[in-house]
Amino acid sequence: MSLDKRMSAAEIVAQLSDGMTLGIGGWGPRRKPMALVREILRSDLKDLTVVAYGGADVGMLCAAGKVRKLVFAFVSLDAIPLEPWFRKARESGALEVLELDEGMFQWGLKAAAFGLPFLPTRVGLGTDLAELGGLKTVQSPYEDGETLIAMPALKLDAALIHVNRSDWRGNVQVFGPDAYYDEWFAKAAAKAYVSCEELVDRMEDHYPEGAQHNLFERCFVSGVVEMPGGAHPSSMPPHYGWDMKAFKAYADSARDPGDWAQVADRFVGASEADYLESIGGKEAVAALPLPIF
């Protein structure tokens, strides 16, 4: 088999098919593989089940009618707490959903990663989640006999993840203060596709000192593509912060004009090169300051 896993973004999206369950890494407005999401938005792909700690990735895919079912714990842009395009989709009744607690969500990814049907947890008891989501309970077979929620595996057909560095073979390096659950998206997926800020031929020849940042091993990576600025408008530390101006324009457009077809060009572009040019190029993205809380 070829260990050269380089693909174009369009080739990655061509690996996906209608009705698939698609995991998207990152967290809210952070570390989102937005360039790959934009490539999906340029494609005919539809009827997706999207599994994500949601931000504008979820909002855009919902707005464009790509999502049949959403598995989520929140959808938020942080400084803009309520993701307006996601709200619109929810309030129209067009989405099937499975709403989960943030911790249950990663537990479901871990169950899938380990090939288990479920993992037990207390989380969800005493709330409406189990009843609304059809989650069942199990009883501990040991003396304690505790009743627990059986969090079903969140098996993904594919996952999209944006990382800082990769080589042709899928040896990734992930920096920044928090990698969220990207590792588990990769491991829960039959195939994970990685976009990166920087692609090198052989990691060991360039950044051997970064090997401890190899968040997940290359056996979990099926394809890689270099897309500098590929998380924009979400943040990608240490390279760049989020683009709150862009998020605001995107959020405002949900109210006026409120029609995705009229604004998709602005937020997706005919190609990634067009998109980057429209926001001032990858240099402008690289200049976005990291947020301070």
Next chain:
Amino acid sequence: MTEVSLVDLCIVACSEAFRGNGEIVATGVGPVPRLAAGLAKLTHTPELMMTDGEAYLVEQPVPLGPRKYDDRKPAGHLPFSRFFDSAVWSGRRHAMVTPTQLDRFGQINLSYMGGTYQQPKTQMLGVRGFPGNTIYHPNSFFFPAHGPRVFVSQVDMISGVGYNPAKRVPGGNYSAVDLRTIVTNLCVMDFGGPDNAIRVVSLHPGVTFEDVQAATGFELVCADNVTETLLPTSEALEVIASLDPHNIRATVLKDNPPVQRAA
């Protein structure tokens, strides 16, 4: 004496929720809870742990708002990728948050209001980590506008565990459900009434129990020894000001009122 603003009194009351909590992560979401956690750490409970609002643990609470420099000094690391293992599911955390609704059982909602799961009338954030937080570690609440749309008899979507016997399945372990303090612009409450009923323990100066009851969508208990909420000390005011140099807290309560003079 200069006027004390009501928000400062609320911050001090919120900080009392963290008093003596030990080596746990104090999470304050929103300006008032965050300032309260910082105040607690810098005054009565230095052993508290807290993050910089992102992924690092800091021993010096991070001031609110924009700065031209980044003076966050990490002492440890607590990213979301470890948050459930280290803080939430280990019970080593006390969070203070502001849900959209809270009911007589202490059940909270921040998912949606009205309509159905399939088609909510108003979609909000989603349950976030509330189901896990409420079954695993202590939680307290701050509400800037005490009113009957916030304090409802039954929340629209139960996003956090309360003391509702109808929501307890046999064999479930609810031993860590620990709802502590509710601070509002009118009063301080706890869950110390019969069967964990919500109870008013102190009234802010100039506020009566009847005022609070009228602004609440369910029946409240009034503590026998209900007191007047303490005014901030000058030391507390100094610490609060140092943690909020841009006075962001002035935007939290409507019209940023001063503490009323006692009747």
